[in-house]
Amino acid sequence: MAGGGVQKGRGPVSETYAPVRYPLLVPAWAVLLVFVAAPVAMMLVYSFLTKEFRGGVIWEFSLAAYDQFFFDRGLFGDEPPRIEWTYITIFWRSIWQAGLATLLSLLIGFPTAYFIATRPKDTRAIWVFLITIPYWVNLLIRTVSMRFLLREQGPLNDTLLALGVLDEPLRLINTNLAVQLGLFYSYLPFMVLPIYAAVERYNFTYSEAAADLYATKWATLRRVVLPAVKPGVIAGCILVFVPSLGAFLAPDLLGGAKNFMIGSLIEEQFKGNAGNWPFGAAASMILLTLVLIALLVATSLQRRAEGPR
Amino acid sequence: MKPATNVRAYRGFFGITLLCLFILYAPLVVVTVYSFNDSRSITVWEGMSLRWYADVFVGPESGKFKEAAFNSFTIALVAATVATAIAVTSATAIVRAGRFRLRMPSLGLITLPIMVPEIVLAVATLIFFNSIGISRGYLTILIAHIAFCIPFAYLPVQARMQGLEDTFEQAAMDLYATRFQAFRRVLLPLMIPGIISGFLLAFIVSLDDFIITNFVKGAGVETLPTAIFGSVKQGIKPNIMAISTMLLGVSVIMVAISYFAAKWDNTK
Numbered sequence: 001m002a003g004g005g006v007q008k009g010r011g012p013v014s015e016t017y018a019p020v021r022y023p024l025l026v027p028a029w030a031v032l033l034v035f036v037a038a039p040v041a042m043m044l045v046y047s048f049l050t051k052e053f054r055g056g057v058i059w060e061f062s063l064a065a066y067d068q069f070f071f072d073r074g075l076f077g078d079e080p081p082r083i084e085w086t087y088i089t090i091f092w093r094s095i096w097q098a099g100l101a102t103l104l105s106l107l108i109g110f111p112t113a114y115f116i117a118t119r120p121k122d123t124r125a126i127w128v129f130l131i132t133i134p135y136w137v138n139l140l141i142r143t144v145s146m147r148f149l150l151r152e153q154g155p156l157n158d159t160l161l162a163l164g165v166l167d168e169p170l171r172l173i174n175t176n177l178a179v180q181l182g183l184f185y186s187y188l189p190f191m192v193l194p195i196y197a198a199v200e201r202y203n204f205t206y207s208e209a210a211a212d213l214y215a216t217k218w219a220t221l222r223r224v225v226l227p228a229v230k231p232g233v234i235a236g237c238i239l240v241f242v243p244s245l246g247a248f249l250a251p252d253l254l255g256g257a258k259n260f261m262i263g264s265l266i267e268e269q270f271k272g273n274a275g276n277w278p279f280g281a282a283a284s285m286i287l288l289t290l291v292l293i294a295l296l297v298a299t300s301l302q303r304r305a306e307g308p309r
Numbered sequence: 310m311k312p313a314t315n316v317r318a319y320r321g322f323f324g325i326t327l328l329c330l331f332i333l334y335a336p337l338v339v340v341t342v343y344s345f346n347d348s349r350s351i352t353v354w355e356g357m358s359l360r361w362y363a364d365v366f367v368g369p370e371s372g373k374f375k376e377a378a379f380n381s382f383t384i385a386l387v388a389a390t391v392a393t394a395i396a397v398t399s400a401t402a403i404v405r406a407g408r409f410r411l412r413m414p415s416l417g418l419i420t421l422p423i424m425v426p427e428i429v430l431a432v433a434t435l436i437f438f439n440s441i442g443i444s445r446g447y448l449t450i451l452i453a454h455i456a457f458c459i460p461f462a463y464l465p466v467q468a469r470m471q472g473l474e475d476t477f478e479q480a481a482m483d484l485y486a487t488r489f490q491a492f493r494r495v496l497l498p499l500m501i502p503g504i505i506s507g508f509l510l511a512f513i514v515s516l517d518d519f520i521i522t523n524f525v526k527g528a529g530v531e532t533l534p535t536a537i538f539g540s541v542k543q544g545i546k547p548n549i550m551a552i553s554t555m556l557l558g559v560s561v562i563m564v565a566i567s568y569f570a571a572k573w574d575n576t577k
């Protein structure tokens with residue numbers, strides 16, 4: 001009989017239900033092909049259609065959506081094309097904001113993950129649990145809470161004023177900083193967990209060897225620990241960067257109109273009356289492409305980090 | 310002998326960890342505290358009171374909130390149930406049915422909803438329903454939720470199944486149990502902790518979703534997050550903080566149960 005055992009990595013895989021493997025997979029394939037894969041394909045098609053005013057599309061092939069994204073042809077569309085910066089700027093701002101949020105998460109998340117992973121085994125689970133809970137609290141509620149906290153007359157300013165740290169309240173709402181804080185706060189647990197998992201597997205005898213060879217603690221951290229846990233760091237960065245890039249709630253509730261990001265640009269095409277569905281679909285496709293590029297870069301970095309040392 | 314200095318510990322990391330927890334919890338604590346504020350204004354503290362909780366249930370907006378809560382909870386219940394059932398059958402095929410060509414593609418397809426940015430999935434789903442002519446409402450929300458809940462239900466289920474050896478089922482089948490009986494009477498009971506964990510995570514994810522729901526809901530149908538978002542757009546009111554605190558409580562309780570269920574070892 002086919003063996004049992006744990007089915008990790010390349011080990012044996014149980015074959016108990018091998019004869020019925022395909023029927024078992026039918027529900028998942030049916031639901032996900034029809035309601036996830038097909039819709040994404042449909043979105044690609046829509047991005048090449050002609051827009052109908054007041055939302056929707058006309059079934060006529062057109063490159064207008066992508067053209068509008070990248071080129072400015074004047075009010076009547078008859079001038080020579082110039083680069084249209086409006087949307088490129090929004091995308092660039094999103095990449096920048098998501099990048100800063102990722103950096104902030106890394107600066108706070110790495111020491112936290114390292115600290116948790118070096119706790120005694122029985123208390124680690126409690127620390128991890130504490131880090132995970134906020135992630136499962138409704139993202140909308142967390143963002144609203146952040147808005148409440150950062151308001152001009154909110155608890156943060158009240159406290160700082162009462163303590164005499166500030167003379168007048170900080171205007172944080174509707175700034176880039178508020179958006180970064182919001183994104184950072186939304187996805188921080190995603191940074192901590194993979195780094196924690198990597199540090200937990202790290203063999204601390206390397207650190208001891210480095211210390212024996214008179215390496216300073218920071219040199220040990222930078223040149224011994226960090227290279228060893230790099231795959232976890234890369235995973236954490238990608239898990240924060242990707243959702244931040246397409247975030248809607250943090251820029252919308254904390255950033256205001258001046259700090260528009262991709263998420264709001266896309267939402268506007270479908271929710272308002274001025275909606276342009278093909279343009280929204282094209283912007284979504286461009287976002288999806290950026291995410292794929294980020295994932296590919298991360299995978300290749302990870303492969304290099306895991307390769308023979 | 311103990312080394313003179315601990316090579317593992319870094320000064321300041323404990324402080325950063327406390328800062329990290331402070332950042333994660335401060336906004337939630339503040340909203341919870343202010344939800345008990347007696348004042349009509351959200352800036353002034355006027356003493357403890359449950360008036361905004363009462364307002365949620367009997368106040369002028371209570372009808373809207375009750376309907377939204379009904380939609381949210383029924384959608385979450387059905388979506389999580391269906392997603393968990395799909396998760397269990399597909400995990401059985403991926404973990405317990407040998408190696409085959411569609412094994413890794415299946416895993417990829419199952420995790421697709423968490424790889425695609427949420428706003429992209431929202432746009433795609435809206436376009437899909439529009440192009441096949443289904444009008445937006447309760448049903449479209451439910452279908453979208455079933456689809457994106459699958460990976461969240463799947464991961465704990467798969468983790469549990471990988472942790473279980475198949476010796477119990479093999480023993481049952483050696484004693485002439487059919488394959489279905491081995492699944493139904495042996496594997497399924499052993500899977501209960503993973504199933505509970507997966508179901509609860511899927512339930513919370515559905516209950517919490519705003520972006521996809523906002524795209525596929527259509528006019529007139531609201532869930533709690535879309536109703537809250539609508540209200541917040543006009544400014545944060547105390548009753549919103551009361552609702553948020555209750556929803557926060559539901560999430561924390563469910564995550565706690567899910568966490569302990571995942572650790573529960575019922576193989577002995």
